[in-house]
Amino acid sequence: MQEHAAGFVADMSERSRLPLDYTVSSLRLVDFVVDGLRRGGTDRPDVDRFLQGLGAYVGEVIVRRAGARWVDLDAGQRELFGQPVGIRMPDGRVWNPLGKVVKRFEHGASESVERFYLLLHGRRTPGRRGPAPRPAGRADQQRAAC
Numbered sequence: 001m002q003e004h005a006a007g008f009v010a011d012m013s014e015r016s017r018l019p020l021d022y023t024v025s026s027l028r029l030v031d032f033v034v035d036g037l038r039r040g041g042t043d044r045p046d047v048d049r050f051l052q053g054l055g056a057y058v059g060e061v062i063v064r065r066a067g068a069r070w071v072d073l074d075a076g077q078r079e080l081f082g083q084p085v086g087i088r089m090p091d092g093r094v095w096n097p098l099g100k101v102v103k104r105f106e107h108g109a110s111e112s113v114e115r116f117y118l119l120l121h122g123r124r125t126p127g128r129r130g131p132a133p134r135p136a137g138r139a140d141q142q143r144a145a146c
Contacts, residue, residue, distance in 0.1 A: 055098030
């Protein structure tokens with residue numbers, strides 16, 4: 001998927017001059033582009049390939065910025081997500097960026113790609129190495145409150 005995202009970015013940079021630079025702030029642009037497709041009345045089958053490219057880009061932003069990695073989904077995950085690949089976060093959770101872009105197209109602003117990133121569980125924080133910290137147990141929370 002990394003190569004797919006890179007090819008999509010190169011094509012969009014050349015053709016449309018979209019500033020897709022793998023930053024978290026560029027995810028707002030993805031939302032904007034998908035909204036433009038929606039407003040244009042385009043049918044989903046006509047833009048499925050383009051949405052897949054945007055989804056690959058979103059996934060690659062998460063890989064680069066949040067410490068995720070691309071994974072092939074198992075049969076149950078493929079059925080649930082409707083996609084063959086997803087991303088695995090440092091805490092082990094699996095997410096579906098390709099499907100999130102499709103949801104944005106189908107449902108609009110309530111399915112923000114930018115918000116998807118900002119609310120992701122298990123993100124690696126900048127400057128931190130290794131997996132995200134595990135949530136504190138009740139005893140740890142009580143000790144921390146003291």
